[in-house]
Amino acid sequence: MRKLVELNQEHLVWVKRALTGVVTEPEGTAHRGAIAGVDMAGKTGTAQVFTVGQKESYRESQVSERMRDHALFIAFAPLRSSSSRPASLHSVKR
Numbered sequence: 093m094r095k096l097v098e099l100n101q102e103h104l105v106w107v108k109r110a111l112t113g114v115v116t117e118p119e120g121t122a123h124r125g126a127i128a129g130v131d132m133a134g135k136t137g138t139a140q141v142f143t144v145g146q147k148e149s150y151r152e153s154q155v156s157e158r159m160r161d162h163a164l165f166i167a168f169a170p171l172r173s174s175s176s177r178p179a180s181l182h183s184v185k186r
Contacts, residue, residue: 111135112171122165134167139183 111133114120121136139162144150152160168179 108133108171115167122167125165125167130169131171132167132169133171134165137164138162139164 114122114136115126115132115134117123122134125134126132141159141161150161162183164181164183166179166181
């Protein structure tokens, strides 16, 4: 079921600017993923496979590879298109 969601255009401009900064700003978490000549935006994140207790620390070296946190990056381009934009989700292993 599709449902149209109305968004405040001022908020949408702010969100697009923030997502663009993730890729284009030197301190952006996906700055190294920028592609020259491609006007893109994105979001990075981490997916946890299991929960670490509040008084415990996460030690990657002590966790089996398949149970380690997954780094994620989703991007879309081009930014200035009036039609739909393709998006790509990447899961990164260390």
